[in-house]
Amino acid sequence: MNRRTRNALFQIHTWMGLHLSLFFAFMFLTGTLLVAGFELESIGRPAIWTTTAKEDRTASFGMIYEGVKETHPQSRPFVIVKRSTPWFVDQTFGDTGWGEAVTFWTDPVTGDVVEETRNLGFRNILRDLHDTLLTEKRILFVLISATSVLLLGQIISGLVTYRRFWKGFFRWPNRSNGLRSWTGSAHRLTAVWSAPVVILIAVTSFYFMLGGLGMNGTTPEFPPSSPRDSALPSGFGSQMIDTAEARAHAALPGFDPVVMLIPGSKADSLVFIGHVEGIAEFRGMSSVVLDPATLEVLGVLTPDGLGGLAKWKDLMNMLHFGTWGGAFSMALWI
Known part of the structure; x- marks a missing residue:
């Protein structure tokens, strides 16, 4: 030049x-x-930090759901997240039953609630500032x-x-x-x-x-769940969740779910999301979709089923946020 x-x-x-x-x-x-937004936001919340080793984090999704419902019977959990960072307890997003959004933190061994926090915190405000200058x-x-x-x-x-x-x-x-x-x-x-x-x-x-x-x-679409009168079928609880998780494991060998999406409407399905043994984490997570009423497996999605830019989403997030x-x-x- x-x-x-x-x-x-x-x-x-x-x-x-x-x-x-x-x-x-x-x-x-x-x-x-x-x-480090999550860590900075949690400095004043000692109850949600943990030193529990990964192999000892034995609380199932059913145990976590039951722990939340026992503490707050009127609450409506929507998303349960088994934290990937080993220094935090598990996290459940939901509301109090009268519309107020809240996060329930549960012990990764027993599933008991150890802390409750409001969702609008330092990290969310900082993210909106970074992404859209708070305009959304x-x-x-x-x-x-x-x-x-x-x-x-x-x-x-x-x-x-x-x-x-x-x-x-x-x-x-x-x-x-x-x-x-x-x-x-x-x-x-x-x-x-x-x-x-x-x-x-x-x-x-x-x-x-x-x-x-x-x-x-692009992502594939799955068949809809069977019609029902409410978002959650009668008897929905820890036993039904554990059965559903077992069927998810059977449908996708080597599956290790870390997120569960709980139906929030009559049309929603029950979804487990996680990694599969033998598929590199940077390729993305896999999902198993079930009918919440019959627990029939409606579909399985692995990174191979994604099309176009969707294939790169998890890798881009990992690289951008380090x-x-x-x-x-x-x-x-x-």
Whole structure:
């Protein structure tokens, strides 16, 4: 590349950096806090932290559901999540029975409720601030995600204008040439060090932009549940849930469900979501759908059944939020 082209790229890089620096600083700050948003929000809630080993987290979905209903008979659980992070107890989203949304935290061994929290917390507010500047408007989400193209342009133009940047990977800035020279060298060095992570963030943000535009890929549809008079059939409880989970295991060998979706309307099905032995986690989760009244298996969905961009959703989330390697990758992303 000739000097004229390189100088033009440098001018573009400098101009964009000057005018977008505050915006990207805001996005990176809120994004960094979001990586550990759940942990930051839970600092003052010692009851929901645990040191229970994974093999000892034996509470079934039925036990968790029963634990919530025993503590709050009028409550309506909707989603039960066995937390993937080993330092938190299990989590159930629902409402109090009179419309107020609430989260029930349950012991991963006994299924007993250990804490209750409201859903609108620090993490949700921070996420809305990061995604849409608290407006919750899709168009703004798309526009913010579209700046990933500008971010990627900054990275590429910076690497092109920094000739032989790979040789400067371990070239520590020299202070002998003054502060301005030192800060410029420090800027280039830290940019080269962080380039792999920032490229991943830019690429995944572009993927989210496509989702905001409606390009979500395809997922198969399953037969509807049998007609019933209420959202939950008569006798729905721990025994029925455990039977349903057993049938989900039989329908999909090697299945390890970590999420259960409880019907909230007469048309909803009972769904178990989790990973399958032999299928890499980055490929996504699998689902088993059952009729809540008859417990008949209506369908099984594995990552192979997804089409288009839907195939990449879990991988994009893991890379964007740095959860691909647990606590290590989260610390690295921060």
